[in-house]
Amino acid sequence: MTHHITTTLLRARVAISAVAHRLAGFLVGVCMLAGWSVAALAADQLAVFGDKRYEWGKLLPEQVEVFRLTGDIERGKEAFRGCRGCHKADAGGLSDGTYPRLSGQHASVVIKQVTEVRAGIRVNPKMEPFSSDHAVSPQEIADIAVFLESVQSTRDNGKGPGTLLTLGKSLYDKGQCASCHGEAGEGKAIRAYPVVASQHYGYLVREMELIQKGLRGNSHPKMVKAIAHYTARDIEAVADYMSRMPDYRLALQTRSR
């Protein structure tokens, strides 16, 4: 690898070794504390779009707690046992999208989503009992988060019919998707914007529908705004496009060669 000089923050994150992940998890937490409070400044004017009671950027006390902890991949693998019944041992989920693919998701995203599901902010009755504070401790959430970030599922993810990919690409690139979720669908760890590349088509469609209807509970106001005018066809097109983006870690490595 000869790209060290031009390595961006994200590429550096891709190259992080398993050991360095622990430190990175902590740093992401610190960065998020900063990043989110900045985001909170703009939250007022954006709060009119869907999910009205939710303030993006306002950290829950438990989130502050978890972000300060150092995750451990091995412990996370064991703690993930309680999640495997649905998300499977490789964290690849179900290809029909009933259960999302979690492998390679940013630790920050996992922490944000799990803590908000169990706080009842993200509405998810299926998962709620298994993410309750009885089921996983704050330390286990931190451990699971770094474990998931390190995993690579080898199974194919679920993809759409492949008929609307031109529309999907155009919506993704020219719309506001790429500005937050990245050109390679790599998301943005520091802001807890999720990886969307290689996610199951069925899951992407379902979550976008929930976001449109204001039923997801913890959407970023910009996200709600970005897809507010999408037709069902638009959602299918952009979901299909994202489901066909390769694993962002591979995509970024290839691109940097």
Add this chain to the structure above:
Amino acid sequence: MSPQWVTGNRWSGCLAGFSGLVGQLGLALTLLLIAQIARAQTIAPEKLQLCASCHGVDGRSAVPGTPHLAGLQTSYFVRQMEDFRKGRRKSPVMQAVMTGLDDKDFALLATHFREQKPPEPGKGDPAMLRKGKDIFMEGIVASAVPACSGCHKEDGTGTNRYPRLAGQQPQYLVEQMLNYKSGARDNDDRSLMRAVAQRMTEAEIRAVAEFIVTMKGDEE
């Protein structure tokens, strides 16, 4: 012979050697110590018999509906015993037994049963095996039932956190799952089994129990 005894003998050997150097007083103290170790590490026969009359000395129950204890994780065993004593897990029979046992007994009994050879797999109802296996390995997607294998492992041997299931009595499993479903059993540490059982029909519970009894538990 249990490993405790081996350990006990090694200890007593060392201690006996040491006592030779310090004379009679040392010997007396050593003998006292040996006696205490022996008392601490063996189960009084009458206490083992309390369990064995229903669960078998080897932890393989011959009574339908009474669970096998052989191979069960000590962490799970002790927690259940504590819950019976506190009344958190309800069973008139088990609660009556508790009056003769203390914490030390719980630990000794747990180790005794953990070390027994796990039960031989049963036949199971052939009509339900396929469905039961599917639920155990894959869960039920439509009703968001997680796969049993996620926590209890693919071979049903469980972990320190989740108990062994492989080869367990189906009548017992069904009864417990129905108790979780109704809330009559509510000592599941993490409320997880109640959430799972509430999402399952009685037919699904029966099917998975019929599969579990056929599991050998390969890792053991």
